[in-house]
Amino acid sequence: MANSVKELYAGFHEIADSPAKALATFKKETGEQAIGCFPVWTPEPIIHAGGMLPMGLWGGTIELNKVREFLPSFACSIMQACMEYEINGTYDELSAVIVPCLCDTLKAISQKYKGKSVCIPVVHAQNRPTEAAVEYMVEEYADVKRRIEEATGKTITDEAISASLAVYNEHNAVMREFAQVAAEKSAYITAADRHAVMKSAWFVRKEKHTEMVKKLISELKALPDKEDTRKRVILSGIMAEPKELLNIMEESGVVVVGDDLAQETRQYVADYPDGGAPLERMAKQWCQGVVCSLAFDVKKPRIDNIVDMVKSAKADGVIVCIVKFCDPEEFDYPFLRRRFEKENIPHILLDIDQQITSYGQAQTKIQGFAEIL
Numbered sequence: 001m002a003n004s005v006k007e008l009y010a011g012f013h014e015i016a017d018s019p020a021k022a023l024a025t026f027k028k029e030t031g032e033q034a035i036g037c038f039p040v041w042t043p044e045p046i047i048h049a050g051g052m053l054p055m056g057l058w059g060g061t062i063e064l065n066k067v068r069e070f071l072p073s074f075a076c077s078i079m080q081a082c083m084e085y086e087i088n089g090t091y092d093e094l095s096a097v098i099v100p101c102l103c104d105t106l107k108a109i110s111q112k113y114k115g116k117s118v119c120i121p122v123v124h125a126q127n128r129p130t131e132a133a134v135e136y137m138v139e140e141y142a143d144v145k146r147r148i149e150e151a152t153g154k155t156i157t158d159e160a161i162s163a164s165l166a167v168y169n170e171h172n173a174v175m176r177e178f179a180q181v182a183a184e185k186s187a188y189i190t191a192a193d194r195h196a197v198m199k200s201a202w203f204v205r206k207e208k209h210t211e212m213v214k215k216l217i218s219e220l221k222a223l224p225d226k227e228d229t230r231k232r233v234i235l236s237g238i239m240a241e242p243k244e245l246l247n248i249m250e251e252s253g254v255v256v257v258g259d260d261l262a263q264e265t266r267q268y269v270a271d272y273p274d275g276g277a278p279l280e281r282m283a284k285q286w287c288q289g290v291v292c293s294l295a296f297d298v299k300k301p302r303i304d305n306i307v308d309m310v311k312s313a314k315a316d317g318v319i320v321c322i323v324k325f326c327d328p329e330e331f332d333y334p335f336l337r338r339r340f341e342k343e344n345i346p347h348i349l350l351d352i353d354q355q356i357t358s359y360g361q362a363q364t365k366i367q368g369f370a371e372i373l
Contacts, residue, residue, distance in 0.1 A: 002223060008216045009193045015200035022203040026053045033152050036097035040262045040294065043282055045168050046145050049160035050152060055094060056202025057082055058263060059354050061242055070112050074325045077354040079105045086115040096120055096151040102294040103328055118151040120144055126296040128287040137283035161278035168272060171206040174213050175268040183257040183313050185220045187228035191246040191256045198264035230255040231373040234309055237321035237329055239263040242354060248363045252370040257313040260306050266292055293328040303339050310345055316373040317346035324353050346373060
């Protein structure tokens with residue numbers, strides 16, 4: 001692999017592995033504030049329009065102690081880790097945090113937030129394909145904007161939000177291109193490398209990340225075609241962490257050629273539509289474009305998307321990564337399984353828990369899956 005590509009991957013890994021360092025660097029270079037964004041579908045462009053950093057909050061591997069007083073043991077590990085960080089003060093340097101109330105645990109987090117920064121809940125419409133849903137979301141985003149302005153002392157204009165929507169749409173397009181190029185040049189990327197490129201987007205301003213990814217795409221395209229004998233898989237779920245799981249995939253001869261992960265490519269599928277006021281455009285993206293287990297749709301279009309992805313990427317199978325106790329993903333899994341069986345698509349179910357310390361069971365599953373593909 002060309003040294004320049006390795007160096008670029010190293011830059012993404014540094015950001016993805018050290019969010020606190022990325023935040024400190026941003027504050028030092030800009031003197032601006034940051035606002036935490038709980039998973040997933042927070043109205044980031046409003047934050048971005050104020051010149052601030054929307055900082056992704058995705059938990060992490062941390063010893064869980066005080067959180068046990070506030071969340072039950074069956075809350076997902078992402079939220080348990082986030083609350084542990086809240087309690088120990090990790091998020092106190094954020095001017096505010098935004099919590100999308102898209103599942104029962106997120107609702108609890110919004111009610112029990114223990115950090116010193118301002119907590120701003122946002123309640124998304126779920127009966128989405130209606131004019132009333134769009135009107136409701138405009139009002140909800142307007143309230144979020146007002147509360148961000150109160151917490152930060154900023155004035156956020158419609159013009160600034162419109163400019164931010166353009167930045168986010170460009171980033172979406174670049175990330176979709178990266179996903180395609182990474183699949184075509186799979187011999188030059190590992191599961192951990194791909195994940196670092198995706199995850200790092202949560203910890204830097206989008207225009208900076210866009211330029212980094214553009215450079216990587218250019219370098220990858222310049223590399224000669226090379227045969228990749230590893231098994232090609234698609235990942236689905238909320239996230240595929242910790243990194244040890246991705247390293248096991250590499251050791252087992254598996255390469256990721258696409259994903260339907262909320263932390264990764266799923267967030268780049270729906271652009272903000274043209275036309276109308278900026279908050280209306282944001283509302284229409286949620287009501288008309290977002291395809292996610294956390295966005296109710298009786299037709300379950302994400303299943304079709306995954307099957308199409310398998311076929312277009314010529315994948316050998318799917319690894320369904322379900323964060324333990326994530327009800328929305330667990331509710332979708334029977335529909336996924338039946339469709340995979342109908343389409344003769346091999347798959348395995350992998351339990352995701354950020355706090356596990358032993359990966360023997362996951363290693364056995366992944367290795368066995370790779371052998372039968």
